[in-house]
Amino acid sequence: GAGVSQTPSNKVTEKGKYVELRCDPISGHTALYWYRQSLGQGPEFLIYFQGTGAADDSGLPNDRFFAVRPEGSVSTLKIQRTERGDSAVYLCASRRRDQETQYFGPGTRLLVL
Amino acid sequence: SQQGEEDPQALSIQEGENATMNCSYKTSINNLQWYRQNSGRGLVHLILIRSNEREKHSGRLRVTLDTSKKSSSLLITASRAADTASYFCATDARAGGTSYGKLTFGQGTILTVHP
Numbered sequence: 001g002a003g004v005s006q007t008p009s010n011k012v013t014e015k016g017k018y019v020e021l022r023c024d025p026i027s028g029h030t031a032l033y034w035y036r037q038s039l040g041q042g043p044e045f046l047i048y049f050q051g052t053g054a055a056d057d058s059g060l061p062n063d064r065f066f067a068v069r070p071e072g073s074v075s076t077l078k079i080q081r082t083e084r085g086d087s088a089v090y091l092c093a094s095r096r097r098d099q100e101t102q103y104f105g106p107g108t109r110l111l112v113l
Numbered sequence: 114s115q116q117g118e119e120d121p122q123a124l125s126i127q128e129g130e131n132a133t134m135n136c137s138y139k140t141s142i143n144n145l146q147w148y149r150q151n152s153g154r155g156l157v158h159l160i161l162i163r164s165n166e167r168e169k170h171s172g173r174l175r176v177t178l179d180t181s182k183k184s185s186s187l188l189i190t191a192s193r194a195a196d197t198a199s200y201f202c203a204t205d206a207r208a209g210g211t212s213y214g215k216l217t218f219g220q221g222t223i224l225t226v227h228p
Contacts (some may be wrong), residue, residue, distance in 0.1 A: 004155075031214060042201050042218030043156070056215060091156065095214055100144060100205065102214060106155040 002026065004105035006092050012111045013082055021077040021108045025094030032075050033102060034067055035091040043091055049075060050097075082112045119202060119219040127227050132189040134222040136202030137182075143205045145178055146216065147187050150199045159187075159200075194228045 005024040013019050025032050031050055035043035045059040052072045060066075064082075069075040079086055089109050093102040120135045136145070144163045148156040162169045162178045162185065169176045175188040189196055203216040 033214070033216075035216075035218075040220070042203075042220050043216075045215050045217065048213060048215055050213070055213065089154070093156075100161055100214065101146075101158050102216065103158065104148075104156040 004092055004094050004103050006090075006105040006108050008108060009106065010109045010111070012113065014113050015082060015084060017082050017112075019079050019082055019110065021079075021090050021110070023075045023077070023092030023094075023105060025073065025075070025092070026103055027073075028096065029094035029103075030072070030097045031095040031102075032069060033093045033095075034075070034077050035093065037089045037091060037107070039088075046077070046090075079110075082110075084112050086110060087112045119200070119222045121222060122220070123223045123225070125225045125227065126192060128192060128194055130192055130226075132192050132196070132224055132226070134187045134200050134202075134224070136185045136187070136219055138185075138202075138204045138217075138219075139183065140204070140206050142180070145176075145185050146203045146205065147174075147176060147185075148201045148203060148218075150201065150221070156201065189224075192224075192226045194226050197224060197226050199223050 007022045033048050034046040037043040047067050048056040049069045064080045067077045089107040091107045093104045095102045118137050142164050144161050146161045147159045150156045160171045160176050162176050173190045178185045199221045201218050201221045203218045
């Protein structure tokens with residue numbers, strides 16, 4: 001079956017611009033996570049959705065970051081007024097409610113110039 | 114901040130040798146998971162060990178967990194060049210007795226297996 005997909009694979013933008021990153025979870029997975037991974041580091045948690053609602057957004061670094069999952073499937077991570085420090089790989093993962101294993105997508109590599 | 118810390122940061126071995134990576138963490142956990150990552154992109158889940166388990170095997174992988182020391186180790190036996198990757202431990206912390214899968218990753222171990 002299809003895994004988690006993320007688009008775009010790579011995104012280059014200029015400082016101050018707005019970007020949207022998309023995640024398509026595995027069908028039937030109710031839990032969805034966003035993580036951010038900087039070069040040479042492990043992924044860091046950003047936000048968790050159970051269904052349509054953000055159950056934990058404690059990892060979002062500031063109010064420039066926002067994520068939605070309006071129909072409980074696809075999620076979009078939105079970054080306003082991008083800064084060079086936002087450059088990283090943004091990873092999405094999904095999980096079935098009754099399982100502990102998270103399945104990760106290939107990530108979106110964001111570069112802010 | 115990262116809860117898990119892997120040791121060593123980098124490991125270089127010859128094909129056929131065993132590779133051992135260690136992970137330490139700070140808080141109580143529900144489970145600990147090991148992931149593999151190639152070329153800085155998607156993570157592949159390798160193995161999960163629950164807080165009430167001490168050892169687990171999967172193919173050439175052996176994971177141990179010592180909750181009293183808050184540490185885990187991943188052993189890859191008979192390594193292959195294809196095992197070259199970064200390996201991360203991730204903890205699923207217990208929060209009030211419940212867990213929803215929020216993972217805290219370490220910084221990873223870069224494993225290089227020379228043919």
